[in-house]
Amino acid sequence: MDNANRRAGRWMRQVWEQKILYLFVLPALMATLVFSYGPMYGVIMAFQDYDILRGLGGSDFNGVANFNAFLSDPDFYRAVRNTAVLSTLNILVCFPLPIVFAILINEFGPARLKKLVQSITYLPHFISWVIVSGxxxxxxxxxxxxxxLLLHTLGVDKIGFFRDPQYFWGIFIVASIWKELGWSSILYLSAMTAINPELYEAALVDGASRFKRIWHITLPGILPTIVMLLILTIAAFFSGAGGFEPAYALRNPMVATHSDIIDIFAYFRGVRNGEYGYAAAIGLSQSIMAILFLFVSNKGLKKLTGYSLF
Amino acid sequence: MRKSKLNLFDILVGIVFLILCFLTVYPFIYALSFSISDTIMAAQHSVVFLPRGLTWQNYEMIFKDDRVIQGFLISAGRTIIGTALFVLVTGLCAYAMSKQRLKGRRMLFIFFVIPLYLSGGLLPYYVLIHDLNLFNNFLVYVIPGCFSGFYMFLIKVYLENVPESMEESAMLDGANDLQIAFRIYAPLAIPVLATVTLFICVTQWNSWFDALLFVTKPDLQPLQLILQVILRETQIDNLLQVYAMTTGVKPKVNAESYKMAVLIVTTLPIVFIYPFAQKYFVKGTMIGAVKM
Structure with missing residues (x-):
């Protein structure tokens, strides 16, 4: 007992000696507690008929009524369809292109032109979606x-790209590629710098073609990075390709049938209409699906490639 | 190892690259040309690449548009204050967390890691900000985003590579953690701090989602949100009238060219810092990729 007391006393003294270090951690600790852990606790509103004036303590619990409500809402399924289409296109088109781009950059000879191409293609990443939309x-x-005007000179009729919903998915995907193609290639390029150059030299001696070098050395070298990013992309499937910001910046009421992904749907119902519990239930379901997809894709890709995120 | 003279592969890929560069830059050139074109001329000869009938009236009008001036000041304010606060809060936390001797370091580590993977979602966050009375409050731009676990770990990893002997000798001289952090570590950490500063500057300047959610007062809205509103307006007749009355000149502009002028003004700060920032951005991302 006496020993324990003394140990506790020494521990307290050590903590006191480090008071400045704790002072340094304190603001970050408070911010994380309030703004990160606060909303995690607030998730219980998904099971309430939440009233913003009465708060979490005063609102009535209604079990899974919010979940039943959105699951029987046809508008919700349209949002799911839009999300699924954009995410699928994102995985099939937007995901592989930076890998191809990184390989081309890596194989390209002229060093100065290479630097210039990188500098220019990274730029759109730093431009906001509002500006891209404008x-x-x-x-x-x-x-x-x-x-x-170009279509007109080619003899094609003018197209109302942002009036006719059928063009929205295509516009969205092209915009995403334009914005992120260069920047997304950085992680692959940094993985390529870690590949042992002797492998390439040996391949050259053996007379391997460029394609064979890429296929047998470069791609296996960046496979762990590809798998890691693919798992994270698949996990974000139900946030759509990029989530709220791009979809909201690019949408307008005329194309809503194709632009409104789950995030947008939940925003309009929750924030604009004040159906807080309803929208929180959608958000919670998205998080659960994200965790599920994370584990499933991690396991699947581990079996397939031998690499995984965890 | 590789042949230094141009081969067919380099030529073909080079052409693809040049097309890519053109497609990347073209929308900006187009917007710029549109914003400095005389509308009447532009209506006759469509603007596609070069401006037609040069005029600066769109930009002169921006200075008469209180919304844009106001938005610019709010954006500049949140960028400067928000970034300074972020670097201070996140940097100090990273310094403390980089110390092996910190008691409870393991628990703090877990505490900061969990939010990197889990979040409560939009609605609980919205309600939290409401309950904290941060609606229509400038602080909502700088307080909730004053810390990020990701950047904290980035700085922490960098600080852990500073040799411990530097700290020990300073401690023998009687320096405390406050002095060691600011006089010894901060100057050594300039590369990583510069990277983080630039990233947060860009993030702050580009932010509009928080304003969309939490700020309804027009004089508190950042430039990005003002731009979003202007882009969706179909007419700016009031502004044109004010311009005609105050200058006595009938404006040669229309809503579309004015929109592009505001868009260019919103983009310029990013384009200006980009050349300086670029090397840090790439380096920072690579540190993050290797160590996380």
Whole structure:
């Protein structure tokens, strides 16, 4: 007992000696506690008929009524369809392109041009979706946009790109590629720098073609990175390709049938309509699906490739 | 090892790269040309690449548009204050967490790691901000985002590579943690701190989602959100009238060219810092990729 007391006393003294270090951690600790752990606790509102004036303590619990409500809402299924389509296109088109781009950069000889291409293609990553949306609406304007002027000179009828919903998915995917192609290639390029150059030299001596070098050395070298990023992309399946910001910036009421992904649907119902519990239930379901997809894709890809995230 | 003279592969890929560069830059050139074109001229000869009938009236009008001026000041304010606060809070935490001797370091580590993988979602966050009375409050731009576990770990890893002997000798001289952190570690950590500073500057300047959710007062909205509103307006007749009355000149602009002028003004700060920032961005991302 006496020994324990003394140990506790020494521990307290050590803590006191480190008071400045704890002071350094304190603001970060408070911010994380309030703004990260606070909403995790707030998730219980998904099981409530949440009233913002009465708060979590005062609102009535209604079991899984919120979940039943959105699962029987046809508008929700349209949002699921849009999310699934955009995420699938994202995985099939937007995901592989940076790998191809990184390989081309890696194989490309002229060093200065290579640097220039990298500098230019990284730039759009730092431009907000609001600006990307402004550029696209101008470029694709039905009457005066550059794209329609080009189509006109080619003898094609003008297209209302942002009026007809059928074009939205295509526009979204092209915009995502334009914005992130260069930047997404960085992680692959940094993985390529770690590949042993002797492998390439040996392949050259053996007379392996460029394609064979890429296939047998470069791709296996960056496979762990590909798998890691693919798992994370698959886990985010139900947030759509990029989540709220790009979809909201690019949408307008005329294309809502194709643009409104789950995040947008939940935003309008929750924030705009004040159906807090309902929208929180959707958010919680998205998180659960994300965890599920994370584990499933991790396991699947581990079996397939031998690499995994954890 | 590889042949230094141009081969067919390099030529073909080079052409693809040049097309890619053109497609990346073209929308900006187009927007710029559109914003400095005389509308009447532009209506006759469509603007596709070069401006037609040069005019600066769109940009002169921006200075008469209180919304844009206001938005610019809010954006500049949140970028400066928000970034300074972030670097201080996250940097100090990283310094403490980089110390092996910190008691309870393991528990703090877990505490900071969990939010990297789990979050409560949008609605609980929205309600939390409401309950904290941060709606229509400038602090909502700088307080909730003053810390990030990801960047904290990035800085921490960097600080752990600083030789311990530097700290020991300073301690023998009687320096405390406050002095050691600011006088010894901060100058050594400039590369990683610069990377983080630039990333947060860009994030702050580009942010509009928080304003969309939490700020309804027009004079508190950042430039990005003002731009979003202007882009969706079909007419700016009021502003044109004000311009005509105050200058006595009939404006040669229309809503579309004005939109592009505001868009260019919103983009410029990013384009200006980009050349300086680029090497840090790439380096920072690579550190993150290797160590996380």
């Amino acid at each position: 550029l696209l609406y101008r470029l694709l304007d039905q009457d005066t946009g550059a794209v329609n």
